[in-house]
Amino acid sequence: MPEYKIVVPATSANVGPGFDVLGIALSLFLELDVTVDSSSSVHLDPNSSPKYNLTLEYSSENSSVSLDPDENLICLVSLHVLKKFNYFEFPKYTHVKVTNNIPLGRGLGSSAAAIVAGVLLANAVFQLNLSLSQMFDFCLEFENHPDNTTPAIVGGVSASYVLDHSATKDKVDYVKIPVNKSLKAIVAIPEFELPTSHSRSVLPKSYTISDIVHNLQRIATLTIALGQDPIVPERIYNSMKDKLHQPYRSALVPGLSKFLSSLTCSNTPGLVGVCLSGAGPTTLALAYDNFEAIGSKIIEIFDSESKGSFKTKYYILDIVDCGAYCNCTSS
Ligand SMILES: Nc1ncnc2c1ncn2[C@@H]1O[C@H](COP(=O)(O)OP(=O)(O)OP(=O)(O)O)[C@@H](O)[C@H]1O
Ligand SMILES: N[C@@H](CCO)C(=O)O
Structure with missing residues (x-):
């Protein structure tokens, strides 16, 4: 009876100036427990009619997610990979139990984690021995910017670029960026969802050269500053400023402007940088100390700016x- 455990981390994309480029893997996880078991009782349930020989179960509060393999993102990705290898269904009695701690549509890479999990599911059950490069290529078919999927696959902080969308293979290349070990992320998660598609739709089609140069200067310094020891808080703080996406998304996230402008490394000991996480609405603060105090300060900002219209919680x-x-x- 084969059993597999698949674990994929949450990710925070962009990291300030790194729009569609940088991403950080964080300690919040999507987990799949996969069994291929002819004696399993779950298949005796008359309401659970397997499609593609697969049954799906979610153990946590993701009630909006479809359990139909034709709609569920993890299954869609997995079946897509399988078809490329001329398989059209799972082995009989495949059951996938999903425990998802990554909130959906909040800017913490839930869709990237689901996509990566789908690729790993196909890879495990059919022993496909996919290379890293093949995994990146499959992920890119479902999310055409790799800033969440790359750190979800390789961990840490990564920068990646797409070589050529029209290439037939090996489309994504990446580097891992050294990070000072004392840094942690404080993510503040509002209780409302913001679909990435909507958050991308508010971005302009073109930018001024000064805004582009602003981000280019900062992404270059940020990728070195994150790994420096001792940390230079001002350098990271200034390097995390962005002009390509945050100004346009502020209208979608009440409190974002105040969060970005009022918390600084000078007035908040331990803090080194603030930004929107992915497409939002979650925000990310990087810090090396005083994590709880910074978390509480962030919640105060969002509670006052939201005027009671939504609650926000934070995780370190x-x-x-x-x-x-x-x-x-x-086995
Ligand atoms: N564990 C999961 N199982 C199935 N579908 C999922 C899962 N996680 C995410 N999804 C799908 O992805 C959608 C959310 O994707 P979206 O890109 O809007 O947000 P996100 O990935 O959480 O944010 P961001 O890309 O900004 O980090 C969900 O509404 C759902 O359809
Ligand atoms: N880079 C992406 C991340 C969200 O998927 C964006 O900001 O739209």
């Missing part, structure tokens, strides 16, 4: 150096 998360993995727990 580690930057995880290990990306997605799959363990075979029995």
Whole structure:
């Protein structure tokens, strides 16, 4: 009876000036427990009619997610990969139990985690031995900017670029960026969802050269500053400023402008930088100390700016150096 455990981290994309380029893997996880078991009782349930020989179960509060393999993102990706290898269904009695701790549509890479999990699911059950490059290519077919999927696969902080969307393979290349080990992420998660498609639709089609240069200067310094020891808070703080996406998305996230302008490394000990996480509405603060105090200060800002229209909670998360993995727990 083969059993697999697939684990994929949450990710925060962009990291200030790194729009569609940078991403951080964080210690919040999507987990899949996969069994291929002819004696499993879940298949005796008359309401659970397997499609593609697959049944799906979510253990946590993701009630909006479809359990139909033709609609569920993890299954769609997995079936897409399988078709490329001329498989059209899973082995009989495949059951996938999903435990998802990554909130949906909040800017913490839930869709990227689901996509990566789908690729790893196909890879594990059919022993496809996919290379890293093949995994990146499959992910790119579902999310055409790799800033979430790359750190979800390789962990840590990464920068990636798409070589050529029209190439037939090996489209994504990446580097991992050294990060000072004392840094942690404080993510403040509002209780409302903001679909990435909507958050991208408010961005302009063109930019001034001064705004582009603003971000180019900062992304270059940020990628070095994050790994420096001792940390130079002002350098990271200034390097995390952005002019390509945050100004346009501020209208979608009440409190974002105040969060970005009022918390500085001078008035908040331990803080080194602030930005929108991915497409929002979650915000990210990087810090090396005083994590709880910074978290409380962020919540105060959002509680006052939201005027009671939504609540915000915060998590203190580690930057995880290990990306997605799959363990075979029995044979
Ligand atoms: N564990 C999951 N299982 C199935 N579908 C999922 C899962 N996680 C995310 N999704 C799908 O992805 C959608 C959210 O994707 P979206 O790109 O809008 O947000 P996000 O990935 O959380 O944010 P961002 O890309 O800004 O980090 C969900 O509404 C759902 O359709
Ligand atoms: N770089 C992407 C991340 C969200 O998927 C964006 O900001 O739209």
